[in-house]
Amino acid sequence: MTENQFQNFIKFLQKDYNIYVPVKEASEVVIKRIESSVDVEVIHELPLHGWKKFLMPSCHAMFNFDKEKLDYISPVVEAIHELPLPQILLGVSTLDLRAMALYNQAFEKDPWYQDIKKKTIIIGQSLAPKDKYSFWIEKFEEDQLEHLPFDIFIVVKPDNKDKYKIFTGSEDGQRLLDKYGDKNYEHADYVGPNREEGFDKRMNDVREAMKNKHNQKIWDDLGRRCIECGKCTIACPTCFCFDIFDTPTKEKNQGTRERSSTSCFYQEFSEVAGANPQASKNKFLKTTAERIFFWYEHHFVRMPDDYGVVGCVACGRCSKVCPVNIDIFKEIRKILGQLEVK
Template identity: 30%
Template sequence: MQKTLPKKELLNFIKILMEKYEVIAPVKKDKVLSKFEIIKDPREIYLNEITTVPVKEFFIPEDETLVEFKDGNIIENKGEIKPRIIFGLRKCDINAIEVLDKVMPCSIYINKRKNTILIGIFCEKPDKYCFCESMELNDSGYDLFFYAKDKDYYITIGSKKGEAIVKYLNNAKKEIKLKYKNKKILYDKNIEHYYKNKIWDSDAEKCLSCSACTVYCPSCNCFDIKDTLNMNLKDGIRTRHEISCQLKSFSRVAGGKSFRDSRLSRFKHFVYHKIVYYKHRKGRYMCVGCGRCLRACPTKIDWVKTINILTGFKKKRK
């Protein structure tokens, strides 16, 4: 059973949530940048576009302490946080969190997930980079999901936690479910046997190994573990840092050997991890089709188009 919330009541609804929870929602920062932030006022919320920055930083921040060394003791970070709600997640964002769930088995991540309620909202205007429709996304993972229709939000309940939040709202008279319509389509994802195809070379030639694709990807989780020593040379912290497979140092071992030495091999590793490798292991695509890598690429590499050419769906490149 769905619940309904009049659109004009949304700010009030958020205000009530803010009394009990830390509320995180998309905020427009400037012309080009929008991101998830802890809000102080519900009016900050901006739902008109997909956020430039993905939501992953609230689960796997750029830097995060794993253990602390203090006075000869080792203190483990348990990932304890205040109960919080992330509002305004799109279907791609929620699916990306589901992807992360399968590769982040540590208690820090798990505790953060347990203490976070996810509220999704149906994305009305996928832009020219969005191809989520092609990525076989799950309709799950959220605690609540909002569909906007006419003057109301129709709210699908995904969990008991979610249900408790909307208990006081009216039941909907009819169920609403909307579907996406993407302009961009990734037609055939069966690319395993095209690994050695020459078509990748031209994309790799354009690639600057800047790693923007992996930074903006909501499902990229790879990290580095690094120690930092305090001035007393005894205490310190062991942290994990976001790192990118597009950097040469990513696979470098003691002695200096880097196993993915060329940009081509690193670029293909990104695409194949998203489309092939993760699927082999976990039974779903790692890519959620949000298009953030395409939006962020400074040289406008469009690997979705490349795959379509490769698999014969678009004969010519613009």
């Protein structure tokens, strides 16, 4: 597609969908709903807060209850999803597509996630961020596409007249392009998140080191620096821990059961019931060092073990938002024994 054709295609999609796209604002990149008159720019930079709220609301009602009976609340029908559906997530980087692949696995049997997913079209793009955290990012090649989950993918070729090369990854994607009347696309069937040789070797090395070469000095040092604010867990595109709790209404025996994202850095995360839940014996992650280790262990050990997908897409968001300058890439090098632990 030429620039012109691409803009027309987006305007065509706007008739039926709410479209969200990363936009450069004064200090950061944010995801915004696009207005019909404005042209869309596909950009290199990652939105500081990723796409996860579009697929899993940070807090949502799961059921209405009446006495002990629970009634499923569909995110599609009852708009518990704060954003109107159907939606198109446009300009999703390959990093964030990999995070979505992980969410797809973790919430494979989750009816709320799947309901939202069915009403969502994902349009990926090939531009990669260029900042100090980008050295871990693989250069984009078309052979990566069969391992990325998307409906439509745009390979951006800035110097070509046909600036956008279009791929489809799903029947939904094909249907939209056919309906628009552009048959000039290739199809890349999704074969799963990993290449034949397994997942990213560097990340696998981190997993091995976390499991078998534990160096307590790294975690004691992080335990002294981390202030447990939980910002990294909010910014991280793969973090998904949650709480389930009930909110009663004024009507007797009625209310909603809700799910809300949480952070493993919060004190109550590992507390169990007891006369004094704050007492050390009722809390299983007792120190900051234990909590930050738990976070790394989730991403580099449990996520790959549970879903066969690496839990870090190397976006660097956790480091960008960290108020005490914990740089995940430096810490990874310490875990791998490539950087001295002071």
